[in-house]
Amino acid sequence: MRRTDSDRQRRQDLAEIPPGHHVRLLPWTTDGKRCLLSTDNAGGYLSRLADEMESIQLAMGSEVLEHAGKVLDDQTASTGELRYAGVRLAECLRDALRVAESRGMRLPVPEDVEDDENDSDSPAEAVG
Structure with a gap:
């Protein structure tokens, strides 16, 4: 599995977090930039x-999807x-993707994923 630049950046961000702290991508942004929460209290x-x-x-997102279907x-x-429905769908998809990433x-x-990072430039082996 190849790593993207965002995967590498996320791992670098996480590597800078002190041990014992939990990192969370928050469901909002500041000036379009991701917000990360580092805490020792995940709750x-x-x-x-x-x-x-x-x-x-x-x-x-569910409500917008239902409304957009009607439109x-x-x-x-x-x-x-139609444009309004499309814009709202894009906003909801962006939010849902951020939730999934978080x-x-x-x-x-x-x-086994950590081991794959060391071999990221080698082709994947077939499993049979």
């Missing part, structure tokens, strides 16, 4: 706030309505 106030915001974002099914929908960052890294 603290900001983590709970982030959990609530993620839940709200995912629920809103797309309407043959008389105006260009403005949750993925908090999963333990399997040992």
Whole structure:
């Protein structure tokens, strides 16, 4: 599995975190930049706030998807309505991807993945 530049940057960001601290990608940005929370209390106030915001974002995504489906099914929908639905869908997809990335960052890294990093330039072997 090849690593992307964002994977390498994320791993570098995580490497700079003191031992015992948990790192979390927060579900919001500041000036378009990612926000990371480093804490030794994974159940603290900001983590709970982030959990609530993620839940709200995912629920809103479901609502927008349902509404967009209705707009797309309407043959008389105006260009403005279609554009609005598309913009909202893009926002919700961006939020959902950030939630997925945040949750993925908090999963333990399997040992065999760490070994793959050392061999990232070698071709993958076939498993049979």
